[in-house]
Amino acid sequence: MGKQSKTPLLQVEKLVKSFGGLMALFGVNFEIHPGEIFSVIGPNGSGKTTLFNIITGFLKANSGKVTFMGKDITGLPPHQICRQGIARIFQLVKPFHQLTTLQNVMVGRAYGKDPATNLRKSKEEVVEILNFVGLGNKIEVVASQLTMAERKRLELARALAAHPQLLLLDELMAGLNSAETEIAMELVKKIRGSGITVMMVEHIMKAVLGISDRIMALNIGEKIAEGLPKDVVKNQLVIEAYLGK
Amino acid sequence: MSSHRKNIFLGLGIAILLALVPLLTKRNDIINIMVLIFLYICLAQSWNILAGYTGQVSLGHAAFFGLGAITTRILWVGGYPFLMAFTTGGLVAVVFALIVGHPALRLRGIYFAIGTLGLAQILKITVGNILPTVADLPGDYIATYNLIPRYYLFLILAVIMVVVVYLVGHSKLGLGMVAVREDEEAAEASGVNPFRQKMISLAISSFFAGLAGGAFAFYQVSYYHDLPFSPTWTFDALLITFVGGVGTIVGPIIGAFFYAIFREFFARAFPELHVFIFGTLFILVVLLLPGGLVEAVSRIRRLIRAKKTDTGFS
Ligand SMILES: Nc1ncnc2c1ncn2[C@@H]1O[C@H](COP(=O)(O)OP(=O)(O)O)[C@@H](O)[C@H]1O
Ligand SMILES: [Mg+2]
Numbered sequence: 001m002g003k004q005s006k007t008p009l010l011q012v013e014k015l016v017k018s019f020g021g022l023m024a025l026f027g028v029n030f031e032i033h034p035g036e037i038f039s040v041i042g043p044n045g046s047g048k049t050t051l052f053n054i055i056t057g058f059l060k061a062n063s064g065k066v067t068f069m070g071k072d073i074t075g076l077p078p079h080q081i082c083r084q085g086i087a088r089i090f091q092l093v094k095p096f097h098q099l100t101t102l103q104n105v106m107v108g109r110a111y112g113k114d115p116a117t118n119l120r121k122s123k124e125e126v127v128e129i130l131n132f133v134g135l136g137n138k139i140e141v142v143a144s145q146l147t148m149a150e151r152k153r154l155e156l157a158r159a160l161a162a163h164p165q166l167l168l169l170d171e172l173m174a175g176l177n178s179a180e181t182e183i184a185m186e187l188v189k190k191i192r193g194s195g196i197t198v199m200m201v202e203h204i205m206k207a208v209l210g211i212s213d214r215i216m217a218l219n220i221g222e223k224i225a226e227g228l229p230k231d232v233v234k235n236q237l238v239i240e241a242y243l244g245k
Numbered sequence: 246m247s248s249h250r251k252n253i254f255l256g257l258g259i260a261i262l263l264a265l266v267p268l269l270t271k272r273n274d275i276i277n278i279m280v281l282i283f284l285y286i287c288l289a290q291s292w293n294i295l296a297g298y299t300g301q302v303s304l305g306h307a308a309f310f311g312l313g314a315i316t317t318r319i320l321w322v323g324g325y326p327f328l329m330a331f332t333t334g335g336l337v338a339v340v341f342a343l344i345v346g347h348p349a350l351r352l353r354g355i356y357f358a359i360g361t362l363g364l365a366q367i368l369k370i371t372v373g374n375i376l377p378t379v380a381d382l383p384g385d386y387i388a389t390y391n392l393i394p395r396y397y398l399f400l401i402l403a404v405i406m407v408v409v410v411y412l413v414g415h416s417k418l419g420l421g422m423v424a425v426r427e428d429e430e431a432a433e434a435s436g437v438n439p440f441r442q443k444m445i446s447l448a449i450s451s452f453f454a455g456l457a458g459g460a461f462a463f464y465q466v467s468y469y470h471d472l473p474f475s476p477t478w479t480f481d482a483l484l485i486t487f488v489g490g491v492g493t494i495v496g497p498i499i500g501a502f503f504y505a506i507f508r509e510f511f512a513r514a515f516p517e518l519h520v521f522i523f524g525t526l527f528i529l530v531v532l533l534l535p536g537g538l539v540e541a542v543s544r545i546r547r548l549i550r551a552k553k554t555d556t557g558f559s
Contacts, residue, residue: 056434057433058430058433058434077433077438078430078433078434079432079433079434079435079436079437079438079439080438082433082434082435082436083436087434087435088434090430090431090434094428094430094431094434095427095428095431096423096424096427096428096431096432097427097428098423098427098492099423099424099427103420103423106420107420107421107424107432107435107437108435108436110417110420110421111417111421111424111432111435111436111437112435112436113436115436116417117417119416119417119420158431158435159434159435161435162435162436
């Protein structure tokens with residue numbers, strides 16, 4: 001990474017978040033560099049989704065700072081964060097049920113970064129994005145009729161349509177079979193190849209190890225390891241967190 | 246021909262036919278029922294853009310209708326030009342709506358519904374106390390009263406309302422509204438500012454409800470000042486929209502047509518029976534046909550088409 005690592009795309013400093021008495025994040029620090037695939041792992045309830053929600057403005061941190069492309073974005077509302085260039089998918093997918101896949105993705109195109117004002121002119125690009133995620137044959141299908149795997153892809157397409165520099169993927173591959181997982185991994189690699197930086201949460205270790213440049217491990221709201229995949233999997237704390245002592 | 250063009254020509258054709266009605270008949274009862282239909286179209290369509298498109302159910306629509314009516318009536322009878330009084334009525338409704346909406350629309354869930362209902366009731370009671378009198382038209386206004394300009398005012402208002410909802414429904418603004426209705430968080434994550442969409446939707450909704458109230462004040466010779474604030478107007482709008490097809494452009498038009506006809510039909514023999522019938526219809530629609538009459542029509546169409554294809558292939 002060398003040269004790139006001097007100017008992080010995203011910088012998270014001393015993030016603290018509690019829900020009542022429960023500490024969900026406990027002073028988490030990390031940086032993401034342009035062009036990398038950065039994965040966050042950790043057992044259920046370790047604070048991964050909470051971290052995503054704070055970065056994207058859906059939750060307010062008790063303290064700490066989030067900087068994106070040199071700008072302090074801490075506490076901005078979600079729609080503004082999206083327009084700055086951070087898009088996300090939800091762990092529990094949230095399609096616009098009664099809208100067609102085309103309309104779903106058009107929302108991202110019309111309201112995300114570089115928002116389109118003329119919907120008709122953007123149709124071509126939206127169709128292209130749908131083709132890219134493999135929904136090209138479902139353009140006029142309403143989202144409620146899609147399968148789970150298709151909904152995940154729709155979620156991805158909608159996020160891509162917002163023209164993000166940073167894409168947050170919360171368990172994109174959860175609930176997919178192994179063939180679908182392969183396809184999803186290829187997609188993520190292609191997305192990174194197109195110049196979009198990816199931060200992802202994933203439980204499927206094969207996927208995480210296969211495509212990540214760096215990995216951060218959380219346990220009960222604390223960072224316990226960070227580094228190259230081959231090093232993180234050998235880390236004693238990580239092994240204990242996953243397997244128990 | 247694109248479906249866009251087709252819709253526009255169809256709408257234009259119907260509007261022109263309706264514009265000819267006063268030339269074809271001199272029967273006041275027909276003109277009056279048409280006025281009622283146009284009034285209901287405007288009332289229901291203005292409710293529909295907020296509830297059906299943006300997902301924000303207002304139970305205080307009567308407040309906007311009433312504010313438009315009272316403002317228009319007072320200014321107009323006070324000697325101001327009607328069009329000025331009429332526009333002011335719409336704007337007063339918008340100002341009130343945005344003052345109420347600003348806090349209420351930031352909250353999710355049923356707060357907006359409850360808040361608007363409460364405020365409409367407070368307004369109704371306040372108006373009833375301050376102006377307990379009948380709003381009679383002065384003698385010279387009655388002397389020059391003519392039904393035909395009223396007919397055209399309502400027709401133009403209904404046409405503009407439908408056109409506005411059509412244009413919004415096919416625009417970026419409308420897409421954002423529907424996204425907010427479908428899933429507010431997903432909309433936000435895609436860059437939509439839900440609060441802004443709701444406020445714009447509320448402004449359009451209350452403006453046209455206010456104008457409908459103003460047209461009512463222009464049309465009705467004599468009524469109690471608090472009548473346009475009655476919750477009936479809200480529930481008329483709601484029933485018409487749901488029975489016709491919520492979140493569609495044709496739904497409120499079909500609903501308004503049926504509602505007005507039912508109302509006229511039963512008015513003499515069984516007053517208020519139409520409310521009962523429509524209430525029942527409403528429950529049936531919600532339970533069996535969430536898409537309303539519009540959905541029923543398209544289902545029947547699909548059935549017919551399926552039949553045709555069957556025979557075509559056999
Ligand atoms: N909105 C919330 N209210 C209360 N507790 C929450 C909320 N969101 C998450 N938590 C709690 O915070 C902890 C971290 O949750 P989460 O970030 O969803 O974990 P992960 O995504 O790593 O599985 C869990 O104990 C969870 O129960
Ligand atoms: Mg999670």
